[in-house]
Amino acid sequence: MKKIIGSALAGTLGLSIAFGISAGPVEDQIAFQKYYENRFPDTPTEDFANGVYSILPTAREQWEAIEEFPPYELAIEAGEEFYNKTFANGKSLADCFGADGAVRNQYPKWDSERGMVVTMELAINECLTANGEKPLKYKKGKITEVTAYMSFNSRGQKVDVKIPSDDPRALAAYENGKEHFYTKRGQLNFACADCHLLTAGNLYRADTTSPGFGHGTHWPVFRSKWQSMGTLHRRFNSIKIQDHRSATNSIKISSNELCSVWTSLKPIPSIFNAPRTSGIPLFSVAMSYE
Amino acid sequence: MKKELLTALLASALVSPLAIADAVKQGKELAWSRKKGNCLTCHMVEGGQQTGNSGPPLMSMKARYPDKAALREQIWDPTKRNPLTNMPPFGRNKILTEAEIDQVVEYLYSL
Numbered sequence A: 001m002k003k004i005i006g007s008a009l010a011g012t013l014g015l016s017i018a019f020g021i022s023a024g025p026v027e028d029q030i031a032f033q034k035y036y037e038n039r040f041p042d043t044p045t046e047d048f049a050n051g052v053y054s055i056l057p058t059a060r061e062q063w064e065a066i067e068e069f070p071p072y073e074l075a076i077e078a079g080e081e082f083y084n085k086t087f088a089n090g091k092s093l094a095d096c097f098g099a100d101g102a103v104r105n106q107y108p109k110w111d112s113e114r115g116m117v118v119t120m121e122l123a124i125n126e127c128l129t130a131n132g133e134k135p136l137k138y139k140k141g142k143i144t145e146v147t148a149y150m151s152f153n154s155r156g157q158k159v160d161v162k163i164p165s166d167d168p169r170a171l172a173a174y175e176n177g178k179e180h181f182y183t184k185r186g187q188l189n190f191a192c193a194d195c196h197l198l199t200a201g202n203l204y205r206a207d208t209t210s211p212g213f214g215h216g217t218h219w220p221v222f223r224s225k226w227q228s229m230g231t232l233h234r235r236f237n238s239i240k241i242q243d244h245r246s247a248t249n250s251i252k253i254s255s256n257e258l259c260s261v262w263t264s265l266k267p268i269p270s271i272f273n274a275p276r277t278s279g280i281p282l283f284s285v286a287m288s289y290e
Numbered sequence B: 001m002k003k004e005l006l007t008a009l010l011a012s013a014l015v016s017p018l019a020i021a022d023a024v025k026q027g028k029e030l031a032w033s034r035k036k037g038n039c040l041t042c043h044m045v046e047g048g049q050q051t052g053n054s055g056p057p058l059m060s061m062k063a064r065y066p067d068k069a070a071l072r073e074q075i076w077d078p079t080k081r082n083p084l085t086n087m088p089p090f091g092r093n094k095i096l097t098e099a100e101i102d103q104v105v106e107y108l109y110s111l
Helices: A007-018 A025-039 A045-054 A057-067 A073-084 A093-097 A120-130 A142-153 A168-182 A192-198 A232-242 A247-258 A267-276 B002-032 B068-076 B098-109
Strands: A109-111 A116-118 A221-223 A228-230 A286-288
Touching: A025 A045, A025 A168, A045 A057, A073 A093, A073 A142, A093 A120, A116 A120, A120 A142, A142 A228, A168 A192, A228 A232, B002 B098, B068 B098
Parallel strands: A221 A286
Antiparallel strands: A109 A116, A221 A228
16 A cells, blocks of 8 residues: 555545554554444444444334344245255265354455455355365355355354465455555546445435445345345445446456456455454344345 | 627527526436436435435535636536545546536526
């Protein structure tokens, strides 16, 4: 970050400096968390895991009503079955992720051998292919069932994503994600931070923007708009569209550097967000109202 | 000759208020359209539905911006005044054409 000058990034730096974010991941997390705690003093810290519901009482009521008959229950059941199904070679996902798959809090994970970010979805697919099974598609369907099951079992865990300080590649990936979060881009000149930090809680048309602190802690979700389950990958896809000629067009630049194999750039924002959310208990498998 | 000039003068005197009214109408369409200005995403405007509040309400624009050029500049590139603003640079990034921005400014002046 320090080396970047160019006027396109002036805003990024300005924002980082404005919020005292200039140092490493740990200092960043403290400053980031404090910003949201100050902005939303009525929200208990761990409640930020609930996304926009943490700051919007009316939506929260609707959500809690829906939670009485969770629309993701069937997905969890199907996911449990898939999780325990034996592969042709006699093994199962449990051989990769333990008896109940309660590992959601460790993802996205830095793989220091390969020098890359691994999401839980990718790890599941790697487990499948290593055992001679077909990988799953990333956005909807079976993948949401397995991750719903594993995430549900991980509920209440605290996010425990680590960025090893002795691996410069990990730090570079982190900085890349951070830069992405704060950099204005695209025709509309939007940064994620514009909506989820600077104006978090404000209205864009009828949508209140959620605090960036807590993002990524409750996926997959059943979303009313989809009338089905989706992974964070699926959500990011619509964020690109939602931002309307926006923001995210140029994500590809960083995705080439970071996730050549993986289908998308999704881990970039999440590796940036996730360490900030450490300390927040996961509320995995949520319901998203819009 | 005299008569022709008079007709021309009359015509232009008649045309320009009409032209302005037309620009206001076009400008409103541009500002309200989700595909064009989409200003209501962030700004409350009288009569608008589902307006956001990420930007200030658009009202009394003529009184607040006696200098029309400054108002135009705010639409053309709001980052000049505030580099961190989340308002898109409609002119600089060619989201609207120069003529469209003129129409939006006329509309704002009518608010």
